[in-house]
Amino acid sequence: MSGANGPVTGDNGGGFGRDERGAVAILFGLTMIPIVLMIGAALDYTRASAMRSRLNHLMDRAALAAVKAAAQKEADCIARNYLISGCSTADIQKLGVGAGTQFVKADHAFQSYGKTIAVTLAKADVAWSANLVYAAELPASMTKVMGMTALPVKGTVTSNISLGTQLYLNVHLLLDRSMSMGIGATSDDITRLQALTGCAFGCHSTADAPTHYFAPKAQGIRFRIDDLRDAATTLVATAKTVTASNARNHIQIAAYGFNHVVTPLIALTSDLNAVGSAIQSFDMPDVDDGTQIGDAINWLTPRVPTSGDGMAADRPQQVVILVTDGVEDGIYTGWEGMTAPTGLPLSWWGPSYTKANTGAFPTGVCDALKQKDVIVGVVYTTYVPFVGTEQYDKLIGPFAANISPNLEACASTGYFFVASKPGEINAGMQHLFNKAMAESALRLTH
Secondary structure, three states: OEEOOEEOOOHHHHOOOOOOOOHHHHHHHHHHHHHHHHHHHHHHHHHHHHHHHHHHHHHHHHHHHHHHHHHHHHHHHHHOOOOOOOOOHHHHHHHHHHHHHHHHHOOHHHHHHEEEEEEEEEEEOOEEEEEEEEEEEEEOOHHHHHOOOEEEEEEEEEEEEEOHHHOOEEEEEEEEOOHHHHEEOOHHHHHHHHHHHOOOEOOOOOOOHHHHHHHHHHOOOOEHHHHHHHHHHHHHHHHHHHHHHHOOOOEEEEEEEEOOOEEEEEEEEOOHHHHHHHHOOOOOOOOOOOEOHHHHHHHHHHHOOOOOOOOOOOOOEEEEEEEEOOEEEOOOOOOOOOOOOEEOOOHHHOOOOOOEEEEEOOOOOOHHHHHOOOEEEEEEEOOOOOOOOHHHHHHOHHHHHHHHHHHHHHOOOOOEEEEOOOOHHHHHHHHHHHHHHOOOOOEEEO
């Protein structure tokens, strides 16, 4: 077909239909819609996840508040022979549930987004268990365009805690009875002892005991071993009070003295009266046979079973309490098993001596006990530094700085006590015993 000006080709009507230059923008726009929605959903999911973590942490603390309230109320009831109000199981459970619920509802985040909270409390043997189930809703943000108005956040938390003073404990007392424990108990005792005998240490050996041990004691001079004996006796008395208040024998005690060998005072028993009587015989040896603390630990380790959780008689928590000045000595026995650095020979020993058989408590010797989940407590009865005397400067001085850190490394975390003043051996033993007795064995699971 042709017109006046030439043939009609059809380009004027069909060119626009074949122009594809705007299609890329349209496709890009359409593609961005799901991408934006995915990014928005990811952001909302991140917000919900963060809120879930926050609320789970809140529930952890609320569960602990619930079981602590119940355990503490039960302890009060036991201490007062159930003569106060609110001591029935139902009352104690109600108290714990109230404490946990109140803890949750006081939180700002739960006030803003929380919907429901259910707290239940139960007791099995000596353990209280709290179970918390919660639900919350976080307002949707980007996901609103997908029809979601809120993001659900839910979770469950369980807390278990034992009533510390009712834990089943097996306590092994490992007590230093070497001659160095014959030092005067106080600075006044040391001064009086030196004035009386010319020596700061009381000797219990057969030949020297009348002058250096029994005569000072007759004048009221006390030795460090007297303080240790009294402290062990007090610990046993504390254990008797606890078991009497709980009306059951859930604490057993064994006691051992050691110098170069271990001397059992009494085997593990719940007869705490017998333990108290046995400890009264605890004293220094008749012969100075040195001190082998590491060997004493090695002797005890296979005799202490792996710890349980303390929740029942057949799975007691095992506790070892070591009391020592941390100095090993083989001068009179020829024992050379101590760890370097060792002491130096005294000037009057002669040229054949190149060292003294003294050293600090060895490192690593307590690891096997701790690997069995045994609580290892250490009371370090500080070695009195008679600086300026040849005996101290040479026999103890070369390794004196190692004694305390080596003993602390032996102890379980938080179970090291330095007793450097009068009365602190008793304070240290009481502290370690009470700390072990109060172990809560707290476990939280989501």
